[in-house]
Amino acid sequence: MTAARSVPADGFPLPPEPGLTPEEVVARAERIAATLVDRQAETEERGYYALDTHNEFLGAGFYRLLTPRRYGGYEFDLGTYLRVVSALARGCPSTAWQYTFGASHAVLAATLFSEAAQDELFAGGDFISPATVAMIGMAEPAEDGGWVVDGTHPYSSGSPYATHFIGHTLVPGGEGPPAPMMFAVPRAQWQRLDDWGAQLGLRGSGSHSVAIEKAHIPAHFGLVGTHMGMTSVVDGTPGLELHGNPLYGGGVLSMAQFPLAALSVGMATGALDAYAELMRDRRTIFPPFSPRTEDVDYQFNYGEAAGRVGAAQAALSDAVRQWTETAGRGPGTFTREVDLRLSMICRESVRLCWSAVADHLFPTAGSSAVRSGARVERVWRDMSTLHSHAGVSVFLASVANRELAKLVFDVTS
CATH class of the missing domain: 1.10.540.10 (Acyl-CoA dehydrogenase/oxidase, N-terminal domain)
Structure with a gap:
C-alpha cells in the first residue's frame, strides 16, 4: 500500500x-x-x-x-x-x-x-454532493486550460443542501469519438430545479434536477476519461496516495452500490417494525379469532421476512469486509471482476429485502395497513421506486451478469 x-x-x-x-x-x-x-x-x-x-x-x-x-x-x-x-x-x-x-x-x-x-x-469539512452517471452535453475547453460545462442533470439525489455536484459529460475527441469526463462544480455555480415529488415513491428524497449554465471550472475539477461506473483502480488512485487509507483506493463501482443495499436493509427493517406492531395490536379477520401474534400464518410471514432481511444484512456486511480487505492489499488486486462480484452481492441484498416486503409483509398486513401514508404502504412505494433506479433495474439486473461472465471466460465480443 x-x-x-x-x-x-x-x-x-x-x-x-x-x-x-x-x-x-x-x-x-x-x-x-x-x-x-x-x-x-x-x-x-x-x-x-x-x-x-x-x-x-x-x-x-x-x-x-x-x-x-x-x-x-x-x-x-x-x-x-x-x-x-x-x-x-x-x-x-x-x-x-x-x-x-x-x-x-x-x-x-x-x-x-x-x-x-x-x-x-473539502475545504468546508462537511461534504454533500449528489453524483449522476448520465453523460449530459459536451464540455468546452476554456482558454485557461479549464472547462466550461453546462446541462441539466436529473435525479440529483441530495441536492437540496449540497455543497457541490459531481456529474459526467463528454469532451471532444478530435477525429475519434468523444471521451467521458467526470467533473465537480461548487454549489454556487448550479441551480436546483423544483421538479421532484410527483413520483410513486421516495417523494421526499431530494432527487431534483441540477441545472448548470456555462459554468467555468478549473482543469483539476475535470477528469477526462473517468466515469464512475467504468473507472479502474488497479494502478492505484490519487486518494490512496494522498491519504494512505484503502477506503480511498477501492472499487468505485461497488462502492456506489453499497448505499443501495444499506437503504434496502433499513427500509425492509422499518416495514418489519410496522408489521410487528400490527401483529401486536390486531386480531385475525377469520375465525378462530385470535391475536395475530398467535396465528401460525402471521408468524410464518414475519419469520420469513425477518430471515430474508437478516440474510441481506449479512450479505452486505460480508461484501463490505471483502471490499475492505481487497482494497487493503493495495493496487493491482481490486480488478473489474472483483468490483462486479461485490456489486452483484449488493443486488442480491436488494432482492432479498424487496422479497421480504413485497411477498410477505405488504400482502398480509391488511388493506387498512396499506392505505396511502401507512408505514408499510410507504416502504412498498419507496422500494418499488428504488427498482426504477437504472443501476438496479438495468445495470445490476442484466449488464453486470454478462460483463462478469465475459471477464471470467475471457470473451471480448
Whole structure:
C-alpha cells in the first residue's frame, strides 16, 4: 500500500468532536431515525427533509463521516457509515436516500480527484454532493486550460443542501469519438430545479434536477476519461496516495452500490417494525379469532421476512469486509471482476429485502395497513421506486451478469 504523504498529524484540522466513536455515531442515527417516522408525510410533501433535520445531521457529524482526516473529517470505516444509512432508512426511507446520495460521494471525490481539487472540495469539512452517471452535453475547453460545462442533470439525489455536484459529460475527441469526463462544480455555480415529488415513491428524497449554465471550472475539477461506473483502480488512485487509507483506493463501482443495499436493509427493517406492531395490536379477520401474534400464518410471514432481511444484512456486511480487505492489499488486486462480484452481492441484498416486503409483509398486513401514508404502504412505494433506479433495474439486473461472465471466460465480443 502506498504510504500517505509526509504531513504532520498535528497539521490536520480536527473534526468538531475529535473523540467521536463509531458506536456513538450509529447510536445518534438510531435516535434521530426514531423521530423521523412521524415526519415522513411532511418530508414527502416538501420533497426533501427539513432544515432542522439537516442541522441535526450537521451537529451529529453525519456529513463528515467519510471525509478524510486531512480535511477535518472523521474518516470512519465503510461499515460504520452504512449502519448509519440503514438506521436512518428504518425511520424514513426518503430522508436516508437524500442523505446517503449526498454524503457517500465523499469517497468518490477523495478517491479520484487530485490533491489540488480535494483541497477545494473539502475545504468546508462537511461534504454533500449528489453524483449522476448520465453523460449530459459536451464540455468546452476554456482558454485557461479549464472547462466550461453546462446541462441539466436529473435525479440529483441530495441536492437540496449540497455543497457541490459531481456529474459526467463528454469532451471532444478530435477525429475519434468523444471521451467521458467526470467533473465537480461548487454549489454556487448550479441551480436546483423544483421538479421532484410527483413520483410513486421516495417523494421526499431530494432527487431534483441540477441545472448548470456555462459554468467555468478549473482543469483539476475535470477528469477526462473517468466515469464512475467504468473507472479502474488497479494502478492505484490519487486518494490512496494522498491519504494512505484503502477506503480511498477501492472499487468505485461497488462502492456506489453499497448505499443501495444499506437503504434496502433499513427500509425492509422499518416495514418489519410496522408489521410487528400490527401483529401486536390486531386480531385475525377469520375465525378462530385470535391475536395475530398467535396465528401460525402471521408468524410464518414475519419469520420469513425477518430471515430474508437478516440474510441481506449479512450479505452486505460480508461484501463490505471483502471490499475492505481487497482494497487493503493495495493496487493491482481490486480488478473489474472483483468490483462486479461485490456489486452483484449488493443486488442480491436488494432482492432479498424487496422479497421480504413485497411477498410477505405488504400482502398480509391488511388493506387498512396499506392505505396511502401507512408505514408499510410507504416502504412498498419507496422500494418499488428504488427498482426504477437504472443501476438496479438495468445495470445490476442484466449488464453486470454478462460483463462478469465475459471477464471470467475471457470473451471480448
